[in-house]
Amino acid sequence: MHARFACPHCHASLDPASMDRAFSALAEYRICPECDEPVFVAVRAAPRIPAWLRREGAVGPHRTPAAAARCAASS
Numbered sequence: 001m002h003a004r005f006a007c008p009h010c011h012a013s014l015d016p017a018s019m020d021r022a023f024s025a026l027a028e029y030r031i032c033p034e035c036d037e038p039v040f041v042a043v044r045a046a047p048r049i050p051a052w053l054r055r056e057g058a059v060g061p062h063r064t065p066a067a068a069a070r071c072a073a074s075s
Contacts, residue, residue: 010035 004013012034019030022038029038 007032007035007037007039009037009039014039016041 004015006012007014009032012032014030014032014034016030019033019039022029022031023044025044027043028041030041031037032039
């Protein structure tokens with residue numbers, strides 16, 4: 001037996017096992033059969049960042065080695 005929950009859009013009582021699945025690069029969703037809206041389920045374990053958005057040589061929250069060096073020098 002699966003736990004049921006209410007759709008946050010139309011408030012229908014839903015069984016997540018019977019819903020269609022949808023995925024984005026960062027999250028997993030189920031599609032509500034009543035209102036056809038995506039319902040957030042979980043964050044994916046490994047986000048899929050497109051190659052054109054990745055920065056090579058990223059260092060921590062500073063993103064680039066030069067930015068990290070500037071931050072270290074100012075501290």
